[in-house]
Amino acid sequence: MSEERRRMLLSLAAVCIYDKEREKKNRRCWAKKWLLQRPRYSHINLMAELALQEPNDFRNYLRMDSCTYQQLLSLLEPMLTKQDTCMRKAITAHERLSATLRFLATGRSYEDLQYSVAISKQSLSKIIPETCDAIIATLQEEYLKFPETEEEWLEIAKTFEERWQFPHCLGATDGKHVKIVPPANSGSYYFNYKKDFSVVLLAIANANYEFIMVDIGINGRISDGGAINRSIFYEKLNTGSLNIPRVARIMNSETVLPYVFVGDDAFSLRPDSMKPYPGPYLSPQQRIFNYRLSRARRIIENVFGILVNRFRIFKTSINLDVKTIDKIVMAACILHNFLRRNCNQYIRVGVDIENLEDGSISTGYRANNELLDLQITNQGQSQTMARYVRDQYMQYFNNEGSVLWQNRFTNLNTFT
Template sequence: MVRVVDRRKAIALYLLLRRLRKRRRLWVHSMNRRRREYGAYYHLVAELRLDRDRHLNYFRMNAEQIDHILSLIGGQLTRQTTNYRQSIEPKQRLAVTLRFLGTGESFTSLAFQYRLGISTVAESVHMTCRAIEQQMMGSQFPRPTEDMWRAIASTFWAKWNFPNCLGAIDGKHVTIVSPAHSGSLFFNYKKTFSIVLLALADADYRFTFVQVGDFGRTSDGGVFSSSALGRAMEAKGLSVPADFPLPGSGVQGPMPYTMVGDSAFPLKTYLMRPFPGNRIPRWRQMFNYRLSRARMVVECAFGILSSRWRVLHTRINVKPENADSIVTAACILHNYLTNPSENQRWVEEAEERGEVLPPVRNMGGNRGCREAYDVREKLCTFFCSIEGRVSWQDNMV
């Protein structure tokens, strides 16, 4: 009887081992072992360093910029080589990530090109985006100071003819694949699933603040109110300079520094939105035009961001927390690469693709406080005065 039981155990063990042997996955696929011979990183990428224009088109940045970024984050991308497989070089991880951000190609497609495992590509992208966020956020998004706000306001007046302006604010929906068990949290008014990118842009299309990851169903005004920026502005905790007279005019007295946004945002002394309605007096139409002109800066910034990093035009198929990291990394690299001398080319490219949105016409809701109404009326008066008007505004309204 004992021999029969032992025999049955031996047969069961044999069948189990046989099943496990069939299911065992290769540690490194035979095709991927030849990545040094045929992989894109060791051939195409190496050749691209000899052609500056093609390198810029492929990676959306030049070789020197890649080397500098690698010097900042390379330590966090390094993994130990084992007896079973050789680790992926940090520079190859960065190359795969930049290609993913620049094109939005699937992890499977990139895996075949670079002769890497699909999970290795996914790991490299997430690892690199987190490293960019950790190592470059502080330098590209420094804590604001009074001097910084004054410099932004001065440039806004010089370039976009809006005084005492801290920046243009707006939200952008980034489409993602519907997360499991999320219900309608990520379902937005465009009938897609998304996360929200809230951003404040300066006069040169650089972001001074970003918040990524709010549910797609949340309105821009709701995202702003609960954001770190909204709470800090309400608590007067961002070193915003004291009220200052408008350029060339002291009639209105000291005026607060404000951001500009569309009708989705609340009216505050530190945040101006358009007058509601279509049938409004001409001087209010003038204010709406001037505000819209300044507000379009953030729309152009979004256009440049998505023109450079085409992943933002795809339906990102990763978990929401990884999507947050991808979008944040794209914003950091946007600031790192933004050059005022090249901005117009990117804006024109975005406009050709219809990525810069027209001014919002449907205005309503969101009542503000009395002080905010007074600030808006004084700005309205200023734009119609000799000191505040621009020569072409009459033709635009």
């Protein structure tokens, strides 16, 4: 090797050593100092104090009492627990779940939330979707199980008849637009008729104010009829794969009627899907049918309203990746059902209350200002069979299926 080449190689080696030394000196620490003191600054300390001294404040903080929270944590802990490393201790399942619940309860940004949970926004952007995945994977089968057998549908119909005097009702159906900040370069893809950007949430509720089906993710630009027709539920309904019970005689009656879902004017009138008689000039019999249908249909309106008021993430335009939004909405719906069954004070107010003496209705929570209503559309001439089924229900409600107070509500112009 020539002397000149040897000197050149030594010079290059010296430059590399110098660059590495400079890189070491300029390298920042891997976490901010206050974040390294998470046990000191985290809201975990506040939660422990609230659980002992102020249970009502704890319930307001996470939207559930401490016992229910511990039950939820025990179910999710196996999926949320991570391994400690030689570099640092892992963020615990307790910290991950409480941060996610606080995010759902407030709708705060990751940037804002990091200061109360003492977890960096970069970590939160991974932790919250992962926790939503854990909620879906762990709880969906038990708390958001779509009926698969005729017996399960019959149980739902029985509860509707007992609580809301609507026989053969399989569920209350409705859809809402969940407001979002549109992704970059998405144009008008998510732009809806309310001049907001959204994804569509279609849902069915049972008589106990619980979701039995949730379909989320259709872009808000799609017309309401198109969104409904693209849902998995309507696909199964059209193919007859829902195992819905056949036409049967109503309990303690000679009237034979099919099993139906109930919805508002945004839905098509079908033999298996009832909606109100349209127009302001209705006969007393038609108005009574609309009132009786509205008693069952308003359940899903209240469910959406309760969901929004408990998880105030829905009061914001959610500024996340659309796939993450789908996870968050699904996780919130599952948590609603979980809390409905396990937290006695979850629904203390917020549902419609009827005054059977004077025929007035005190409406509960509504989601109209946050989860936008589906657009009411003119569906055109209904099918003959569907109209016949609706007329049969009208005759039943005005005769042997009547209730003592229904005539008091016929003077109302609308049924919300």
